[in-house]
Amino acid sequence: MWLQVSLLCLSCLTLPGQSQGQDRASLRRTNDHAGLCHYTFTVASPEESACSGTGMKPEMDGVSSRLTVLEALVSRLIAGADAGPRASGEDGIQGACSQVTRERNQLEQDKERLNGQVQELQRRLAELSQEAESLRQRPCQQTHSSGGPQRDNRPASDPALNLGNGAYQEMKAEVKEVLASRLIPEENHNFTGCGELQSVGDPVLHRKADSITGKYGVWLQDPEPQGAQYSNETVWRIDTVGKDVRQLFAYEDMDQLSQGFPMKVLVLPEPMESTGGTMYRGSLYYQRKRSRTLIRYDLTSESLASRRELPHAGFHGQHPYSWGGYTDIDLAADEQGLWAIYSTSKAKGAIVISQLDPESLEVRRSWETNIRKNTVANAFMVCGRLYTVASYTAANSTVNYVFDTATGAGRAVAVPFKNKYRYNSMVDYNHAQRKLFAWDNFHMVTYDIRLGRANNGRS
Numbered sequence: 109m110w111l112q113v114s115l116l117c118l119s120c121l122t123l124p125g126q127s128q129g130q131d132r133a134s135l136r137r138t139n140d141h142a143g144l145c146h147y148t149f150t151v152a153s154p155e156e157s158a159c160s161g162t163g164m165k166p167e168m169d170g171v172s173s174r175l176t177v178l179e180a181l182v183s184r185l186i187a188g189a190d191a192g193p194r195a196s197g198e199d200g201i202q203g204a205c206s207q208v209t210r211e212r213n214q215l216e217q218d219k220e221r222l223n224g225q226v227q228e229l230q231r232r233l234a235e236l237s238q239e240a241e242s243l244r245q246r247p248c249q250q251t252h253s254s255g256g257p258q259r260d261n262r263p264a265s266d267p268a269l270n271l272g273n274g275a276y277q278e279m280k281a282e283v284k285e286v287l288a289s290r291l292i293p294e295e296n297h298n299f300t301g302c303g304e305l306q307s308v309g310d311p312v313l314h315r316k317a318d319s320i321t322g323k324y325g326v327w328l329q330d331p332e333p334q335g336a337q338y339s340n341e342t343v344w345r346i347d348t349v350g351k352d353v354r355q356l357f358a359y360e361d362m363d364q365l366s367q368g369f370p371m372k373v374l375v376l377p378e379p380m381e382s383t384g385g386t387m388y389r390g391s392l393y394y395q396r397k398r399s400r401t402l403i404r405y406d407l408t409s410e411s412l413a414s415r416r417e418l419p420h421a422g423f424h425g426q427h428p429y430s431w432g433g434y435t436d437i438d439l440a441a442d443e444q445g446l447w448a449i450y451s452t453s454k455a456k457g458a459i460v461i462s463q464l465d466p467e468s469l470e471v472r473r474s475w476e477t478n479i480r481k482n483t484v485a486n487a488f489m490v491c492g493r494l495y496t497v498a499s500y501t502a503a504n505s506t507v508n509y510v511f512d513t514a515t516g517a518g519r520a521v522a523v524p525f526k527n528k529y530r531y532n533s534m535v536d537y538n539h540a541q542r543k544l545f546a547w548d549n550f551h552m553v554t555y556d557i558r559l560g561r562a563n564n565g566r567s
Contacts (some may be wrong), residue, residue: 155524235421244409264561302443302559305507305521308544309556311528315365317550321347324433324533325547326385327365331441331540334390334407335408340540344387344550345370346380356380356392356405365552377412378403380425382434383534383547384449388441389466397438398424402439402448402469416469418462420452427451427481433533440489443539447489451481459487461494461513475519476509486535488544494518497525498531512562 123476136148315323327345330338343359351365356374359365378396385394391413394407400421406413421437427450428435438449446464448471461482462474477494485500492513499505505525511518533548537557538545 167491175275176559184545193329216356225452228269237279237560242403248296264289280380287379301561304493304560305490305495305510305523305557306560307558308507308523308525309558311494311548311551311553311555313551313553314362315349315368315552317552318368319347321349322550324348325529325552326534326536327552328536329538329540329541330407332389337408338390341425344392346385348383348536353377353397374407374410376403376405378415381437382428384435385436386439386441386446386536393439393469395423395439395444400437402437402464404466404469414467417472418450420454421448422452427457429487429500430482430485431531431533431554435533438487440487440536441539442489442491442537444489444492449481449487449489449494457481459484459494459496459511461489461511463513475511475513475516478510479509479511479518486532488537490539490557491536495521495523497532497535500527501530503527503530525555 134459137145138148139145152255169312219370219449238564251424292418315327317323325347327343329340331340332344332354333340338358340363343362343364343365345357345359346353346355352375356376358372359369360371364371376392376394378401379561381395381397381399385392387393388409392407394403394405395401396403400418400423401415404413407413410443423436424434425432429438434448440447440449444463446466448462448464449459450462451460455476457480459477459479461477463472464470465472481494484496484498485505486497488495494509494511494513495507496509497505498508503526505527507521507523507525509518510521527548529549529551532546533549536545537543541554542557542559544557545552546555559565
């Protein structure tokens with residue numbers, strides 16, 4: 109309402125010259141339909157009967173614009189005085205309160221966490237204190253093998269008796285070496301007959317194969333050579349890695365083998381399967397590839413002398429040794445003749461031993477053992493007894509089983525056997541030299557063995 113009074117005053121100020129000729133004027137106050145009070149000031153013109161369109165129009169336009177600006181300023185002042193400070197103040201206070209609340213909550217959480225850690229540390233400290241106290245009260249107990257008390261003759265200055273020094277105490281034991289020969293009965297020291305395996309010596313290296321085809325192989329000497337062309341010093345070697353294994357290398361002796369220069373290379377008439385071949389009485393005996401057929405190859409005539417299937421024998425991975433390699437049929441020779449070591453479906457994987465006729469390869473007699481072929485790494489025959497090797501990769505393995513064809517009984521044994529090069533794929537016995545020939549991961553080695561009188565009295 110005071111804005112309207114100001115407007116009326118401004119209107120009066122804009123018309124100072126006209127107020128001198130006015131002799132009649134009136135002021136009226138009325139309420140409009142909205143209930144607002146209006147003041148009306150009226151002055152009659154003495155010269156004009158009507159208001160002209162010119163003359164006052166520029167002055168009125170100026171007044172109107174100034175009034176518009178004045179209204180805008182007044183509105184801004186009112187809004188700034190009433191709403192502005194109040195709103196900005198409330199927003200600032202609310203923001204500050206929110207921040208304080210958040211900080212307080214965070215401090216409370218940190219306090220709870222720290223309290224929990226303190227309680228845990230106190231609990232652990234109490235447990236450690238109790239354990240330390242119980243250890244202090246517990247006496248040190250010493251046990252002795254004999255029933256009566258024992259006196260310690262060590263001087264009191266011995267540091268091992270000083271329990272308060274806080275250092276670790278070292279317990280030492282005296283070790284005395286005993287020769288393996290002393291563990292063997294005296295009657296077996298000079299035993300030269302056909303007996304039971306007592307010990308296997310350390311491997312002796314003779315040659316290392318120089319190509320991948322020599323990772324597995326067969327190498328041996330004929331214990332009973334025939335004819336004058338080859339002797340018991342002649343070394344025979346076959347590298348068995350390949351799709352078509354046919355080459356048989358002949359070396360004059362061990363020295364020539366170590367130098368790596370064969371004196372002759374023979375070509376077999378049929379490809380060979382795996383590492384189960386053997387030499388006996390002037391012939392190479394081996395299994396034909398992917399079959400149960402046995403072949404006798406005569407070294408003198410360099411021709412196939414005989415062939416025969418081994419009845420019901422598994423082949424090409426049906427019943428191999430634990431290392432695989434299609435070692436289903438393993439041929440061996442010893443003091444009593446030619447043998448085949450294999451398994452059949454009827455035997456359900458157990459080792460079967462068959463004695464063969466050296467000329468015709470006919471089976472003379474068979475024995476079924478109670479040890480599965482795929483649980484052992486290798487096998488060999490000595491004096492009519494089957495021996496198995498437990499592992500082909502363990503550095504310190506054992507000969508773990510023996511089966512005697514004379515009694516038809518088998519039992520567990522534990523004769524140490526070393527796989528020095530950790531992948532032994534062939535073990536064969538030479539009864540003339542009383543040695544084992546083996547092919548251990550590219551390495552051609554031999555083992556000296558010692559035989560003794562058997563428990564059953566057989567010699």
